[in-house]
Amino acid sequence: MAGQDLDLKRSAHLLRQHWLLVTAIAVVGLLAGAGYNEYKPPMLVANTEVVVPYAPGFATGSNTAYTDTQVVIAHSDPVLAGALPSVGTPMSLATLRDRVQVLALTSNVISISGLGRTASQAEAVANAVTNSYLAYLDSTASPLGKVQARILGKATAATGTPFYVRAVQTGGAGLLVGLLVGAIIAIAVGRGDRRLRERDRIADSIGVPVLASLSAEHPRDAASWAKLLEYYEPTPIGAWHLRKALHQLGLLNPTPASSAGGTGSAARGVASLSVLSLSCDPRALAIGPQLAAFAASLGVSTSLIVSSQQAEHATATLYAACAAAPPVRSGNLLVSVGEHDDLSQPTQAALTVVIGVLNSENPRVAGTLRASTTILAVSAGATTGEQLARVATSAAVDGREIAWILVADPDPADQTTGRMPQVGRPADGRLPRRVVTVQTETRR
Numbered sequence: 169m170a171g172q173d174l175d176l177k178r179s180a181h182l183l184r185q186h187w188l189l190v191t192a193i194a195v196v197g198l199l200a201g202a203g204y205n206e207y208k209p210p211m212l213v214a215n216t217e218v219v220v221p222y223a224p225g226f227a228t229g230s231n232t233a234y235t236d237t238q239v240v241i242a243h244s245d246p247v248l249a250g251a252l253p254s255v256g257t258p259m260s261l262a263t264l265r266d267r268v269q270v271l272a273l274t275s276n277v278i279s280i281s282g283l284g285r286t287a288s289q290a291e292a293v294a295n296a297v298t299n300s301y302l303a304y305l306d307s308t309a310s311p312l313g314k315v316q317a318r319i320l321g322k323a324t325a326a327t328g329t330p331f332y333v334r335a336v337q338t339g340g341a342g343l344l345v346g347l348l349v350g351a352i353i354a355i356a357v358g359r360g361d362r363r364l365r366e367r368d369r370i371a372d373s374i375g376v377p378v379l380a381s382l383s384a385e386h387p388r389d390a391a392s393w394a395k396l397l398e399y400y401e402p403t404p405i406g407a408w409h410l411r412k413a414l415h416q417l418g419l420l421n422p423t424p425a426s427s428a429g430g431t432g433s434a435a436r437g438v439a440s441l442s443v444l445s446l447s448c449d450p451r452a453l454a455i456g457p458q459l460a461a462f463a464a465s466l467g468v469s470t471s472l473i474v475s476s477q478q479a480e481h482a483t484a485t486l487y488a489a490c491a492a493a494p495p496v497r498s499g500n501l502l503v504s505v506g507e508h509d510d511l512s513q514p515t516q517a518a519l520t521v522v523i524g525v526l527n528s529e530n531p532r533v534a535g536t537l538r539a540s541t542t543i544l545a546v547s548a549g550a551t552t553g554e555q556l557a558r559v560a561t562s563a564a565v566d567g568r569e570i571a572w573i574l575v576a577d578p579d580p581a582d583q584t585t586g587r588m589p590q591v592g593r594p595a596d597g598r599l600p601r602r603v604v605t606v607q608t609e610t611r612r
Contacts, residue, residue: 182358183351184581185365185549193350194343201342202335210334211267211283214290214323216298218242220276220305223312235272237312242270242280242301246309250300256292257284268297277320287326294323364556365549365579367586373553374560376544378586379416379572380409384547385454393489396454397472397503398496400461410462413574417441417541419463419519440520442475442539443574444563446555447482448528451547452576457486459574460521464501471517472503475524475537482525531559534566542568547576 183190220238241247248264255264267283280301282293298319305315329337364370367378383406387393402410414420419441443456460472474483474490490503502517524536528551533542542563546556563570575586 179355182355185579186354186358189357190347190350190354193353194346197342197344197346197349198339199342201345202339204338204342205335209285210329211285212287212290212326213281213283214287214294214326215279215281216294216323217273217277217279217320218298218301218317219320220278220317221315222276223315232272232275235275235278238278239270239272241304241311242278242297243268247297247300247304250304251293251296254292254296254299255289256296257289264293264297267293282323284326290326291323298323362552362554363549364546364551364553366582366584367548367575367578368584369553370546370548370556370573370575371587373556374544374570374573376560376570376573378575379543380413381575381578381586382406382409382455382458384451384576385458386451387454387485390485390489390492393457393486394496397457397461397489397501400458400465402458402462407462410459411466413459413572414463414466417543417572420466420468439518440522440539440541442522442524442537442542442568443545444524444526444533444536444542444559444570445545446526446528446531446551446559448555449545449547449550450482451550452545452574453483453486453523453525455545455574455576456521456523460501460519461497463519463521464497467500469516469518470497470501471520472501473520473522473537474503474505475522483523486523526559526562528555531555531562533559533562533568538566538568542570543572543574544570545574545576548579548582 220235222234243265245261248261248268252259252261252264259267269281269283271279271281273279280294280298282290282295282297284290284293302317302319304310305312305317307314364373367381371378382402385396385400387396411420419439441459443459445452445455457472460470464470472490474487480487487505491505495502520539522537522539524533526533526536544556544559560570573586
């Protein structure tokens, strides 16, 4: 049962994940069902009843052979051909045959039904075929001899399902079929999709916990990047996540290089941060600039450096913005581009954020600027476990350790945490084991 529940949850998650696909196919089914009425519109039915006296040579009473013969005659080509001029709508003999139904009600009474798209068409077909049938029986062409049949009543009231009701019925059926087909396709596509969407699966792929999740900006040109660096304001939830991330990384109160008593990244402690992402994941690129802009908005002197990396096209607009932009955020944020391998030269910034974008197929972490802390920015549904594993391997070869993962644009249906460590009981906080007895007074 546990496995079945997990499978149902997974299927529901895939349906929510591909809701656009399911909705599109459902709409197609709805339109197809409603449009079916144009191809085969609903028919209204008008009926007439004809009493046929017994012809000479046929036994009276309960004689089905006689009425069966009359049914064949009423639906024969001579009768239908004689009715064609009076049906009111031009049609072929084959079409008229499809629109006429003849049934035996008793041993000498038959019913002739006419079908039409409108009530007037149905009534015209029924009356025209009935009149032609009566004329044929009273002619010398009748194989039974002349028979004086009479009509019990002309067709005057057609019945059937109105067009709009039929459209609702077929449209609803098409919608249900579309939903079912869309659900099947969405589940099949989702099960074959190897990209990681849940925070836990992203964390488990390389054994690194998710530090925070936030919505990512999507600048399209250098001007948009400059606007982000100057005016970026996260939502209250996003601001809280960014503040927690900076605090967890020890970057809220870093020590500037000028007062650290040394040079290089070692002198700054954890004041430098490298934010890596993949070229196949453009949404994750904005996480580093957003982190730097937010830190600067808190009054932290921050330097943002775009590292020379393997996927120049992925950061072309950001690179152009940083190459030409002056200090922003009231002078707290200094943006520049980096062409060297590490941060060996000290800066006056309290916090340095380095942006590096790696080639998705062949990531080389060694080609990016080295910082004291390395994190990986990943957006939900953009990368596979194999791609993240190659990044982690490249970082290990270069002597670096990916400390955390930042998830951009998390899936709204994702309820996982990214394996964040939970605060547990202190190791030395043991419960007392010795029981001390205390005497109490007893009443006699």
